[in-house]
Amino acid sequence: MVISELKNKNEGELKTMTSGNGKLEQAWSGIGWGLFLILIGGLFLVENRGWLQEGTGWSYFAIGLGAILVIGFFVRYFGTVVNRWSGAGGLAAGLALIFVGVAALYGFSQWWPVVLLAIGIGCLVKAIASRKN
Numbered sequence: 001m002v003i004s005e006l007k008n009k010n011e012g013e014l015k016t017m018t019s020g021n022g023k024l025e026q027a028w029s030g031i032g033w034g035l036f037l038i039l040i041g042g043l044f045l046v047e048n049r050g051w052l053q054e055g056t057g058w059s060y061f062a063i064g065l066g067a068i069l070v071i072g073f074f075v076r077y078f079g080t081v082v083n084r085w086s087g088a089g090g091l092a093a094g095l096a097l098i099f100v101g102v103a104a105l106y107g108f109s110q111w112w113p114v115v116l117l118a119i120g121i122g123c124l125v126k127a128i129a130s131r132k133n
Helices: 002-019 022-049 057-079 084-106 113-132
Strands: none
Touching (some): 022 057, 084 113
């Protein structure tokens, strides 16, 4: 009797933990693809209109794609309580793409080791956060 009551209580807590913003997390695939297509269409438009300096389109593409990946991480992180760090690879890749794009635009190409430092710090933060859980 006590075991079945505990089981029902735990199942209710699990449903509460996973309910969160699950709808936004489920819709993220479509939102992410929409943002990606807007990014590509916008870049083609401004490139065709001559509003970009020569050769900077790829830098803006890297920054935009990185931003989409970072937004996707935050949707997953704040979407459900369970498995918050499932998109950490997307976060690392997104931040790296943003850095590469900004570095290409502003001539910080000699600063590429900062990406390695940022990824290392991210790994440490993830390890510490997962240890607390």
